[in-house]
Every structure is written in C-alpha cells, then in structure tokens.
Amino acid sequence: MRLIYPPLACALGLTLTLQALSAPTLAETPHLVIDSPTNSAVLEGAVIITFHTENLSIDPAFGPEAKKRIPVIGHLHIPVDDNQWLWVYTSKEPLILVGLAPGPHKVRLDLADPNHVVLESQTVNFTMAGEMTSQHKH
Structure with missing residues (x-):
C-alpha cells in the first residue's frame, strides 16, 4: 500500500478516502x-x-499487547482423550503424537487468542491399530 501526502493528492487531483477499522466481518x-x-x-x-x-x-x-497485533495472532490448546491437562502449541507445523495405545482416541484443537480465550474448536477422532488390552479400552 502506498500513502500519498494529502496536499499532494489534492494537487494531483486525487480524492482520498479514509476507511475506519471495524470489527472483523464473518469472512x-x-x-x-x-x-x-x-x-x-x-x-x-x-x-x-x-x-x-x-x-x-x-x-x-x-x-494484552500481543492481542493488539495485526495480523491477528493466536495459538492452540490441545487436550487428548478429554484429559484434564492440555498443552499450548505455538507452531504452524503439524502435530506429531507417538505412543498412543491401540484403540479409539480424540484430539481437540482449540484456537485461542493471546489471552487464552478459545475462539473455535475442532476435533479429530481416530483409532490406533493394534490389539487392545483391557487396560487401554476407552
């Protein structure tokens, strides 16, 4: 984006339009x-x-200072299998989980703002192949 000094714009016969910042639209x-x-x-x-x-x-x-940044920034909160604990993930790289027991699992990704307010959640359910023992059934 190029900015033109207002008097110069007038001298060049240009009309300047200022657009106020507003709340984000649905898009x-x-x-x-x-x-x-x-x-x-x-x-x-x-x-x-x-x-x-x-x-x-x-x-x-x-x-609070990070919340003011443009573009909007955030991070993920990630609980696994509805556990009480979660971890905060601050990378754009894929998540890699190893060592999950055979059987069904659920991983929820909570998109959060810099103050840890969850904006949206998505969940993926999958099954780890292998023989399930009675200790590992969900």
Missing part, C-alpha cells in the same frame, strides 16, 4: 481447519495432525 473471523487425518481414520505408529488457520497467524506471543 475475517479466525477459523481453524484440521486437514488430516480424517475422522474415523485407522492409524499405525505416529499420528500426524495437519491443520491450517484462516484470518489468524499462529505465534508464540501472549497477553
């Missing part, structure tokens, strides 16, 4: 998409979850 609302794996997939070994965001950039910045 600008941050959105999270899980690209893979698909729901109900049967997986072996490592689980690689690929995702992308729209209208928000994943960034390891937190707090």
